[in-house]
Amino acid sequence: MPETAPTIDGGGHPHGSPPATTPETGPTGSGTATPPAAPGPASLALVGTHGHGTSHLGHVRSLARAGAVRLAAVVDPHPLATPAEVAEGAARGQRLASADDVPEGTVWHPDLAGLLAAGAPDVVILCTPIDTHAPLATAALEAGCDVLLEKPPTASLAELEQLVATQERTGRTVQVGFQTYGSHAVARVREIVASGEIGTVTGVGGVGTWVRPDTYWTRARWAGRRTLDGRAVVDGVVTNPLAHAVATALLLAGASRAQDVAHVELDLAHANPIEADDTSSVRVTTTDGLRVALGLTLCAAVQTPPHLVVHGTAGRVVLHYTRDVLEVTGPGGTRTETCARDDLLENLLAHRADPAVPLHAPLVATGAFMRVLDAVRAAPDPVAIDAAHVDDVTDEQGRHLVVRGVEELCTQVAETLRTFGELGAPWTRSAGTAGGAA
Numbered sequence: 177m178p179e180t181a182p183t184i185d186g187g188g189h190p191h192g193s194p195p196a197t198t199p200e201t202g203p204t205g206s207g208t209a210t211p212p213a214a215p216g217p218a219s220l221a222l223v224g225t226h227g228h229g230t231s232h233l234g235h236v237r238s239l240a241r242a243g244a245v246r247l248a249a250v251v252d253p254h255p256l257a258t259p260a261e262v263a264e265g266a267a268r269g270q271r272l273a274s275a276d277d278v279p280e281g282t283v284w285h286p287d288l289a290g291l292l293a294a295g296a297p298d299v300v301i302l303c304t305p306i307d308t309h310a311p312l313a314t315a316a317l318e319a320g321c322d323v324l325l326e327k328p329p330t331a332s333l334a335e336l337e338q339l340v341a342t343q344e345r346t347g348r349t350v351q352v353g354f355q356t357y358g359s360h361a362v363a364r365v366r367e368i369v370a371s372g373e374i375g376t377v378t379g380v381g382g383v384g385t386w387v388r389p390d391t392y393w394t395r396a397r398w399a400g401r402r403t404l405d406g407r408a409v410v411d412g413v414v415t416n417p418l419a420h421a422v423a424t425a426l427l428l429a430g431a432s433r434a435q436d437v438a439h440v441e442l443d444l445a446h447a448n449p450i451e452a453d454d455t456s457s458v459r460v461t462t463t464d465g466l467r468v469a470l471g472l473t474l475c476a477a478v479q480t481p482p483h484l485v486v487h488g489t490a491g492r493v494v495l496h497y498t499r500d501v502l503e504v505t506g507p508g509g510t511r512t513e514t515c516a517r518d519d520l521l522e523n524l525l526a527h528r529a530d531p532a533v534p535l536h537a538p539l540v541a542t543g544a545f546m547r548v549l550d551a552v553r554a555a556p557d558p559v560a561i562d563a564a565h566v567d568d569v570t571d572e573q574g575r576h577l578v579v580r581g582v583e584e585l586c587t588q589v590a591e592t593l594r595t596f597g598e599l600g601a602p603w604t605r606s607a608g609t610a611g612g613a614a
């Protein structure tokens with residue numbers, strides 16, 4: 177990236193570009209309505225450029241080409257990589273961004289403080305390790321930015337509550353990167369349930385059987401950690417890679433806020449040599465008394481798309497949430513529906529331009545998921561699965577560990593709403609957390 181690149185907009189507006197329509201652009205004291213200023217493209221910075229940040233860069237570039245945003249800066253302690261470093265990183269399981277991934281003239285800052293000192297952009301995308309989310313989001317909000325914050329939003333429920341308070345005090349907006357919150361499939365499932373087609377809902381199940389090679393766990397210091405440098409990280413299968421399954425299952429059960437969760441039961445285990453869990457069952461009882469149970473692993477023999485099941489007395493709806501596809505089985509048979517999805521960054525931009533546009537994934541709507549994360553954080557260390565149950569496999573996905581029979585167990589959790597322990601998984605030690613809303 178050229179050293180001579182212009183810095184972000186240092187113009188009159190503290191957020192780097194003219195404000196979108198806000199209450200300040202409404203009627204004036206003279207009684208004449210001031211037309212809203214024509215909104216220019218929002219200035220945007222990506223914090224955490226490598227790893228999943230590379231996906232954000234691709235999307236931001238296409239929005240920039242469409243004139244919706246202007247990528248003002250990227251922030252990462254590691255500068256943009258050379259093409260040779262990108263190739264070397266790929267061999268180590270790392271996705272590195274290079275200068276080819278950003279528009280000419282994009283400024284690089286090694287830390288968020290440097291960016292904010294140079295001039296806060298309208299929006300920051302935070303795509304950094306979990307333990308950094310709360311401090312970085314707080315700093316961005318205090319500087320007047322709106323935030324697209326990757327999931328999980330924070331490393332504890334207490335941090336979430338503090339961040340909600342900061343967001344309310346600053347009057348800024350935080351959208352959490354749970355993509356399925358933008359899926360029309362969730363509302364469609366609610367419609368189908370309300371129509372009575374599947375009878376009375378008896379529970380929600382979920383299956384996630386993924387493969388993660390050993391390079392996934394060695395790609396970053398925080399990978400697979402429960403804590404790092406004395407701070408919670410909570411990077412396990414329930415709270416990070418398959419967090420979407422948990423959060424979406426809770427949404428389908430009508431639980432989004434922390435107070436919607438009554439009880440969390442966990443069987444946390446790991447086959448990989450990590451602190452956190454890679455093979456877990458989680459069962460949540462909502463305050464409505466509905467049970468939500470998921471069998472989740474990163475130690476499957478082959479990677480399969482995750483799915484959720486809404487069980488009814490007269491049928492079921494299966495949601496393939498990565499594809500927004502529904503399979504609806506009722507008295508009339510089975511049919512498939514494919515739903516649309518709203519992009520979360522575009523939704524955040526639309527909400528900035530017109531606050532009447534509802535935000536899909538506000539912080540408070542992740543409270544139910546965060547009750548689960550907090551239970552995982554506070555639970556005893558996961559059980560180490562005995563090597564007798566584990567195969568060490570090397571194939572086209574790299575070297576990875578396979579827990580024998582785990583796919584069937586995960587399916588049984590979703591179908592029967594029983595935990596790994598209740599299903600007799602040989603390694604389990606159930607850890608329950610009682611309680612009402614925190």
Ligand SMILES: NC(=O)c1ccc[n+]([C@@H]2O[C@H](COP(=O)([O-])OP(=O)(O)OC[C@H]3O[C@@H](n4cnc5c(N)ncnc54)[C@H](O)[C@@H]3O)[C@@H](O)[C@H]2O)c1
Pocket residue numbers: 223224225226227228229251252253254286287288303304305306308326327328353354355395396416
């Ligand atoms: N929504 C999704 O589907 C999805 C998918 C993958 C990852 N994620 C989330 O994205 C986030 C990042 O995950 P990852 O796998 O890309 O992690 P990673 O460790 O591979 O990459 C994180 C990047 O952040 C940088 N970084 C670390 N500390 C920083 C700081 N203080 N300021 C600026 N940059 C910093 C690192 O140098 C690195 O480039 C996590 O919250 C993860 O859960 C979301």
